[in-house]
Amino acid sequence: MAYEGDELLENVTSKEYEFGFTTNIESDKAPAGLNEDIIRLISSKKNEPQWLLDWRLEAFEIFQKMTEPEWAHVKYEKPNLQAISFYAAPKQKKVLNSLDEMDPELRKTMEKLGISIEEQKRLSGVAVDFVMDSVSVATSFKEKLGELGIIFCSISDAVQEYPELIKKYLGTVIPRTDNYYAALNSAVFTDGSFCYIPKGVRCPMELSTYFRINEAGTGQFERTLLIADEESYVSYLEGCTAPQRDENQLHAAVVELVAMRDAEIKYSTVQNWYPGDKDGKGGIFNFVTKRGMCEGANSKISWTQVETGSAITWKYPSCVLKGDNSVGEFYSVAVTNHFQQADTGTKMIHIGKNTKSTIISKGISSGHSQNSYRGLVQIGKNASNARNFSQCDSLLMTDTSGAHTFPYIEVNNSTAKVEHEATTSKIGEDQIFYCLQRGLDQEQAVSMIVNGYAKDVLNKLPMEFAVEAQKLLAISLEGSVG
Amino acid sequence: MLKIENLHARIEEKEILKGLSLTIGEGEVHAIMGPNGSGKSTLASVLAGREDYEVTEGTVTFNGKDLLDMPAEERAREGLFLAFQYPVEIPGVSNMNFLKAAVGEIRKHRGLEALTAKEFLQLVKEKSQLVELDGQLANRAVNEGFSGGEKKRNEIFQMAMLNPSMCVLDETDSGLDIDALRIVSEGVNAMRDGKRSFVIITHYQRLLDHIVPDFVHVLYKGKIVKSGTKELALELEEKGYDWLKEMEEAK
Ligand SMILES: Nc1ncnc2c1ncn2[C@@H]1O[C@H](COP(=O)(O)OP(=O)(O)OP(=O)(O)O)[C@@H](O)[C@H]1O
Numbered sequence: 157m158a159y160e161g162d163e164l165l166e167n168v169t170s171k172e173y174e175f176g177f178t179t180n181i182e183s184d185k186a187p188a189g190l191n192e193d194i195i196r197l198i199s200s201k202k203n204e205p206q207w208l209l210d211w212r213l214e215a216f217e218i219f220q221k222m223t224e225p226e227w228a229h230v231k232y233e234k235p236n237l238q239a240i241s242f243y244a245a246p247k248q249k250k251v252l253n254s255l256d257e258m259d260p261e262l263r264k265t266m267e268k269l270g271i272s273i274e275e276q277k278r279l280s281g282v283a284v285d286f287v288m289d290s291v292s293v294a295t296s297f298k299e300k301l302g303e304l305g306i307i308f309c310s311i312s313d314a315v316q317e318y319p320e321l322i323k324k325y326l327g328t329v330i331p332r333t334d335n336y337y338a339a340l341n342s343a344v345f346t347d348g349s350f351c352y353i354p355k356g357v358r359c360p361m362e363l364s365t366y367f368r369i370n371e372a373g374t375g376q377f378e379r380t381l382l383i384a385d386e387e388s389y390v391s392y393l394e395g396c397t398a399p400q401r402d403e404n405q406l407h408a409a410v411v412e413l414v415a416m417r418d419a420e421i422k423y424s425t426v427q428n429w430y431p432g433d434k435d436g437k438g439g440i441f442n443f444v445t446k447r448g449m450c451e452g453a454n455s456k457i458s459w460t461q462v463e464t465g466s467a468i469t470w471k472y473p474s475c476v477l478k479g480d481n482s483v484g485e486f487y488s489v490a491v492t493n494h495f496q497q498a499d500t501g502t503k504m505i506h507i508g509k510n511t512k513s514t515i516i517s518k519g520i521s522s523g524h525s526q527n528s529y530r531g532l533v534q535i536g537k538n539a540s541n542a543r544n545f546s547q548c549d550s551l552l553m554t555d556t557s558g559a560h561t562f563p564y565i566e567v568n569n570s571t572a573k574v575e576h577e578a579t580t581s582k583i584g585e586d587q588i589f590y591c592l593q594r595g596l597d598q599e600q601a602v603s604m605i606v607n608g609y610a611k612d613v614l615n616k617l618p619m620e621f622a623v624e625a626q627k628l629l630a631i632s633l634e635g636s637v638g
Numbered sequence: 639m640l641k642i643e644n645l646h647a648r649i650e651e652k653e654i655l656k657g658l659s660l661t662i663g664e665g666e667v668h669a670i671m672g673p674n675g676s677g678k679s680t681l682a683s684v685l686a687g688r689e690d691y692e693v694t695e696g697t698v699t700f701n702g703k704d705l706l707d708m709p710a711e712e713r714a715r716e717g718l719f720l721a722f723q724y725p726v727e728i729p730g731v732s733n734m735n736f737l738k739a740a741v742g743e744i745r746k747h748r749g750l751e752a753l754t755a756k757e758f759l760q761l762v763k764e765k766s767q768l769v770e771l772d773g774q775l776a777n778r779a780v781n782e783g784f785s786g787g788e789k790k791r792n793e794i795f796q797m798a799m800l801n802p803s804m805c806v807l808d809e810t811d812s813g814l815d816i817d818a819l820r821i822v823s824e825g826v827n828a829m830r831d832g833k834r835s836f837v838i839i840t841h842y843q844r845l846l847d848h849i850v851p852d853f854v855h856v857l858y859k860g861k862i863v864k865s866g867t868k869e870l871a872l873e874l875e876e877k878g879y880d881w882l883k884e885m886e887e888a889k
């Protein structure tokens with residue numbers, strides 16, 4: 157949204173789909189259900205090497221021995237995996253003739269977010285005239301990254317073009333045995349992003365999935381692999397503030413990051429999947445496994461997330477601080493409204509010496525929602541002088557919403573220092589009245605107070621994202637004080 | 639400009655204002671005194687539109703309009719300002735952003751053009767000098783970590799920024815040191831222009847030496863029981879409230 161030429165890029169992208177994906181699979185849709193044959197079908201449709209098929213099949217075997225986890229503070233009806241079709245050819249979004257055909261509710265929200273008409277058209281799939289110039293925008297973007305040796309493509313393309321990198325890193329940060337949904341994802345993932353930053357390169361622009369060439373939207377089982385080689389730097393953006401709808405209820409993504417010696421990865425997410433209606437009907441289940449490996453000395457990984465969507469969120473972006481002096485950070489704002497449920501937090505696993513981690517989590521609960529922070533700080537026995545600081549704040553907008561904090565701390569080295577602070581407060585009627593008395597209306601007042609509360613996290617987002625995220629918080633909480 | 643007639647208001651079934659009447663003309667300064675718990679802050683809250691209070695009887699007109707019919711933010715935009723007895727803190731929201739939004743809304747309502755960034759900064763500079771507010775405070779979060787006196791000064795700074803026509807000051811003098819009291823009073827006096835009106839709630843005659851009122855009223859048990867000129871404040875200082883209370887009870 158903030159990027160000039162995005163719309164053009166995306167346009168090119170969808171055009172490319174129209175004129176042929178990698179194989180002729182336009183009309184394919186696998187029968188519902190999950191079994192070895194389906195996995196073989198996925199792998200062959202994607203023309204994958206034998207080792208990857210074997211890898212998927214092993215994942216499936218592991219998956220079958222696992223049971224769905226129940227420890228999270230969320231309640232839902234378990235998705236019926238046998239009713240899901242695990243492979244569908246990338247399909248064109250339904251093309252609308254004009255914005256008038258768009259869901260008026262969705263349109264109102266987009267307008268409030270300040271999304272331009274052009275952008276609204278693009279996001280909602282209104283047919284836009286093809287502009288010749290867009291080809292050059294896309295090309296120059298690709299060229300610029302190419303000159304620096306940066307690889308940024310879909311994971312399927314990477315399997316074809318950079319098989320040795322995929323083979324070397326896939327599943328190394330999040331093994332297939334990690335958890336139920338990670339195993340499932342490993343067996344059936346169909347799309348996602350791959351990114352490699354070579355040694356000594358600072359990626360000059362924010363990389364965004366939104367920006368990626370050759371990709372159509374987010375998939376149900378996305379797989380992202382991002383590698384920052386020695387002394388490199390990258391800032392990566394995932395998601396966008398515009399409301400995202402999807403007919404697939406279950407989303408189980410896996411994101412793996414690897415930072416080598418002296419490398420830094422900043423990974424920012426704005427998640428605004430459909431949360432269901434006011435009565436809690438519908439909405440997306442978002443069960444994500446995200447983990448970063450600080451492999452080399454002095455490496456750094458920062459996760460920043462703004463979570464406002466999904467009916468159920470289950471997500472713990474984590475850092476394994478293996479390299480000496482490596483640094484892990486987690487900054488999170490999670491908003492829940494109506495009947496949403498979020499169980500989110502992080503794990504900081506300190507293995508190397510002098511490793512440092514910071515956790516700042518700001519939960520905001522409204523309506524009848526439940527918002528939980530769950531965090532683990534683990535200091536290994538060799539992690540001398542490890543440091544952690546955690547701050548977990550909860551803000552309640554209503555008496556009917558809930559906030560919960562589940563901190564787990566395991567310290568196996570006596571030189572470590574771990575600090576944990578937690579607060580819970582209710583949004584002050586006094587604060588709102590104070591704002592009203594200065595001429596602001598209720599919505600502005602809530603927006604101001606909530607953004608002030610979340611400021612420490614919003615400040616960590618790249619500028620363009622931060623401005624949109626502020627508006628998004630306000631919209632997510634509209635009419636929610638009580 | 640502001641006409642309060644037979645105002646009754648209650649909170650949680652408890653009647654606090656019990657038939658209060660008061661008329662404030664353009665450019666006038668009215669002081670309201672009275673024992674703790676007599677309903678002074680309640681009056682200020684009801685005027686400003688706090689919803690916890692239920693008005694059960696009476697009318698309030700502000701510049702010919704029905705004040706009680708307006709939501710709180712509209713009252714503010716129409717020119718009513720309340721300097722709070724206990725200003726709240728809003729963590730993470732900078733004073734500047736807060737005021738920018740407030741000034742913007744108020745100007746929009748009054749049909750004035752939005753200020754440019756430069757004009758806004760100029761206004762901040764000018765008005766913060768009025769109450770000698772440290773420039774650093776303007777950049778900090780609204781009232782967060784401010785001392786008691788700084789909060790009160792910040793209220794008057796905001797008042798000057800928002801350019802209201804009717805100012806209600808609820809114990810702005812409490813918590814101020816001697817110098818700050820003088821500075822704040824001078825700030826208020828500088829804003830007296832013959833048109834802007836003030837209601838000054840205070841416990842101390844001392845403030846009224848600095849801001850000389852046109853009228854002084856005593857509020858007791860939710861009603862105005864005595865009105866006079868500035869001499870009444872001196873008399874109260876000397877005799878306390880007992881004689882008034884006795885007079886009231888005798889009725
Ligand atoms: N939420 C409430 N519930 C019940 N009673 C209340 C509530 N708020 C205020 N009151 C009561 O209303 C009465 C008037 O309070 P108010 O704050 O208006 O007094 P005041 O004249 O401003 O006193 P002070 O000089 O101490 O500031 C008091 O008896 C107070 O206890």
Ligand SMILES: [Mg+2]
Nearest residue numbers: 678679680723
């Ligand atoms: Mg009071």
